[in-house]
Amino acid sequence: MHRPFSYKLNIFLFLLPALILFVGILIAPIAMSAYYSLTEWNGLGIPKFIGLQNYVELFTSKSINIMRALKNAMLLAVLSVCIQLPFALLLALKLSRHVKGERWYLAIYFMPVLISSVVIGQLWIKIYNPEYGALNMFLRSVGLDSWTRIWLGDKNVAFGACLVPILWQYVGYHMLLMYAGIKGMPADLNEAAMLDGCTPAQVSWYITIPYIRPILRVSVIFAVTGSLKSFDMIYVLTNGGPNHATELPSTLMINLLFLRNRYGMGSTIAVMLIVLCFVFAMLINLAFKEEK
Amino acid sequence: MKKLVALMLAAIMLLGIASAVAEDVTLNLWTIAVESDSSYQTFIDAIAAFEAAHPGVKVNHEPTQNEQYKIKIKAAMSAGTDLPDVFFTWGMGFLGEFVAADRVLNLDEYYPAYQEELPVNMTANASYDGKLFGVPYTMSEVVLFANMEILASVGYDHIPTTIEEMNECCDALLAAGITPFGVSGKELWCLSEYLEPLMIKSVGTERLIKLYNGEESWNNPDVIAAVEAFQNLVNKNYFDPNAAALGNDEVKTNFIAGKYAFYQNGSWNCGDIDKSENPAKFQAGLFPVLNADNASLYELIGGPNNTLAVTATTEHKEEAVALAFELGRFMSDADYKSGANLPCWTPDPDAQVSDLVSQVADIAAKSEGMVLFGDNFLSADQANTYLDYIGLAYAGDITPEEFAQGMDDTLYNK
Numbered sequence: 257m258h259r260p261f262s263y264k265l266n267i268f269l270f271l272l273p274a275l276i277l278f279v280g281i282l283i284a285p286i287a288m289s290a291y292y293s294l295t296e297w298n299g300l301g302i303p304k305f306i307g308l309q310n311y312v313e314l315f316t317s318k319s320i321n322i323m324r325a326l327k328n329a330m331l332l333a334v335l336s337v338c339i340q341l342p343f344a345l346l347l348a349l350k351l352s353r354h355v356k357g358e359r360w361y362l363a364i365y366f367m368p369v370l371i372s373s374v375v376i377g378q379l380w381i382k383i384y385n386p387e388y389g390a391l392n393m394f395l396r397s398v399g400l401d402s403w404t405r406i407w408l409g410d411k412n413v414a415f416g417a418c419l420v421p422i423l424w425q426y427v428g429y430h431m432l433l434m435y436a437g438i439k440g441m442p443a444d445l446n447e448a449a450m451l452d453g454c455t456p457a458q459v460s461w462y463i464t465i466p467y468i469r470p471i472l473r474v475s476v477i478f479a480v481t482g483s484l485k486s487f488d489m490i491y492v493l494t495n496g497g498p499n500h501a502t503e504l505p506s507t508l509m510i511n512l513l514f515l516r517n518r519y520g521m522g523s524t525i526a527v528m529l530i531v532l533c534f535v536f537a538m539l540i541n542l543a544f545k546e547e548k
Numbered sequence: 549m550k551k552l553v554a555l556m557l558a559a560i561m562l563l564g565i566a567s568a569v570a571e572d573v574t575l576n577l578w579t580i581a582v583e584s585d586s587s588y589q590t591f592i593d594a595i596a597a598f599e600a601a602h603p604g605v606k607v608n609h610e611p612t613q614n615e616q617y618k619i620k621i622k623a624a625m626s627a628g629t630d631l632p633d634v635f636f637t638w639g640m641g642f643l644g645e646f647v648a649a650d651r652v653l654n655l656d657e658y659y660p661a662y663q664e665e666l667p668v669n670m671t672a673n674a675s676y677d678g679k680l681f682g683v684p685y686t687m688s689e690v691v692l693f694a695n696m697e698i699l700a701s702v703g704y705d706h707i708p709t710t711i712e713e714m715n716e717c718c719d720a721l722l723a724a725g726i727t728p729f730g731v732s733g734k735e736l737w738c739l740s741e742y743l744e745p746l747m748i749k750s751v752g753t754e755r756l757i758k759l760y761n762g763e764e765s766w767n768n769p770d771v772i773a774a775v776e777a778f779q780n781l782v783n784k785n786y787f788d789p790n791a792a793a794l795g796n797d798e799v800k801t802n803f804i805a806g807k808y809a810f811y812q813n814g815s816w817n818c819g820d821i822d823k824s825e826n827p828a829k830f831q832a833g834l835f836p837v838l839n840a841d842n843a844s845l846y847e848l849i850g851g852p853n854n855t856l857a858v859t860a861t862t863e864h865k866e867e868a869v870a871l872a873f874e875l876g877r878f879m880s881d882a883d884y885k886s887g888a889n890l891p892c893w894t895p896d897p898d899a900q901v902s903d904l905v906s907q908v909a910d911i912a913a914k915s916e917g918m919v920l921f922g923d924n925f926l927s928a929d930q931a932n933t934y935l936d937y938i939g940l941a942y943a944g945d946i947t948p949e950e951f952a953q954g955m956d957d958t959l960y961n962k
Contacts, residue, residue, distance in 0.1 A: 299626035300649030319933055319958055386790040409792025497734060498792050499939050514619040516929040
């Protein structure tokens with residue numbers, strides 16, 4: 257006999273552990289951050305409620321200079337979408353065409369994703385070393401001495417230098433997502449197009465790319481939100497320096513939270529990041545929906 | 549049969565109780581003495597000596613690298629859980645915030661037992677409202693390390709004693725293709741090791757303390773003169789042009805390898821310099837006076853700073869307090885002998901120390917005033933803003949006047 261109440265109770269009981277985890281790990285910390293963002297708190301005493309003062313200070317303080325960090329994050333997001341993703345797509349398209357050694361190439365391109373950012377950061381610190389680094393040594397060896405720089409110490413080039421390893425590291429990740437999408441395509445779609453006389457480039461442009469649009473949407477969301485949240489590589493390479501030239505919202509947040517003991521202001525940046533990631537994810541979804 | 553079972557159960561229970569009674573007390577100790585730190589081995593030795601003197605007490609030493617440690621201890625203090633029993637800390641502002649939050653044990657009732665060996669004047673930076681909250685074990689001061697072989701190569705047999713002579717010496721070094729000063733522009737506190745001695749030798753001890761306390765405006769000619777002198781060092785290319793990309797360890801290694809003539813940093817570097825192939829070529833001195841009307845050569849940046857404190861929540865108060873004091877005493881003595889730092893505790897009169905450590909100790913003995921490092925003196929938020937301004941001044945992004953005005957505006961809302 258069907259008993260609706262018992263049925264709903266079962267559903268509730270089975271969902272309860274996941275609900276507890278979801279609320280405890282995700283919702284509660286966000287709610288706590290939102291509360292702390294309205295307080296002045298050094299992390300040790302009793303938080304003092306100050307309303308929206310932290311938000312006002314965040315966007316007006318020259319000392320914090322959140323706009324510089326946001327500008328850097330947006331630049332990273334744009335370059336991720338405009339350089340990292342097209343490059344990953346090209347690799348995925350190429351590798352999915354039964355290239356000799358396909359598995360090896362996949363493993364090699366994916367390797368940077370598996371290696372710790374700290375290790376990659378240290379590797380690039382060595383590459384960028386102004387004295388013995390591979391980059392300056394190469395430039396000197398080809399007579400381009402005037403192009404040598406203190407790559408991570410010159411505020412005019414430091415962020416650009418940081419962008420290279422950040423973009424490079426995750427090419428393999430997006431490539432794998434797209435590769436999986438392409439491999440999941442029914443073979444007859446491509447075959448039919450080829451029989452109709454399409455070139456490989458036309459097949460890619462008119463058949464493959466539209467087919468993997470959901471994957472591309474996910475990649476764009478990951479690239480943009482990942483850029484906004486990006487932290488580890490910058491922390492290792494420059495820790496936001498020189499003179500905050502490479503600061504991102506997350507490095508600024510860590511600085512305020514743990515070096516300056518401004519837990520209220522740090523939480524304000526955390527809330528801002530959550531809102532930004534959410535808004536951008538919505539906008540990207542909307543953009544892909546409209547295209548459809 | 550029932551009696552036998554009951555007896556066996558009782559025996560098991562007694563055994564359990566007995567083993568619980570005999571169980572070791574484990575004290576958790578957090579420090580910054582990672583393996584590459586000059587105090588690492590001293591800590592290991594000090595802990596071994598403590599454990600030998602206190603059977604049944606084990607010390608679980610958890611070292612963390614300096615910058616990460618600051619984050620770790622603050623996060624733990626903030627959460628108030630999983631705190632160590634004893635922890636390393638810096639005095640004044642750093643420890644002060646934990647004290648204000650009641651996270652640190654007051655040591656007043658334990659101090660008299662050690663007062664004879666640990667003079668009261670050494671406890672000032674760990675005392676708040678007249679109450680002692682930490683066991684200082686070493687003091688340090690900013691000194692100007694010089695490579696005398698390099699100086700001799702440009703005709704100097706001594707560390708320049710006036711600003712004019714220092715400039716001439718640096719010009720001669722540059723002409724000979726040698727970088728005068730090594731500094732890490734990547735670690736802002738290293739820049740403060742150059743600016744603060746200039747500051748104290750321009751404004752004097754008392755006024756520098758007033759500046760840090762917000763009792764005097766930074767916007768005055770003497771502060772501006774100090775920042776100008778600092779920026780002159782940069783503008784004249786006296787610093788390593790690659791400084792912005794170098795960490796302090798790299799700079800120290802370069803100095804020891806003979807890349808720079810001078811390296812101005814804390815006296816804790818003596819141990820590393822003494823380990824070099826030819827330590828005799830290095831001397832410790834002081835940066836010349838900037839304004840003789842306000843300051844003298846022996847007005848110094850530094851003071852008792854490296855401190856051990858006991859958390860208020862420790863479950864083993866007596867053992868933890870003993871660990872803090874006894875480790876402090878051991879570290880003070882051993883760090884002094886190894887050249888890692890100057891002692892806060894009365895040193896062993898027969899201690900054999902290197903020439904470099906003797907020179908640093910001699911400078912401390914002649915001290916006519918001492919002000920703690922600015923980033924330790926100030927609160928965490930103020931200290932980081934202050935270091936930011938120093939970084940901006942070093943990069944030439946702000947003028948000395950903007951530095952002074954910025955300090956007033958940002959730190960003290962004047």
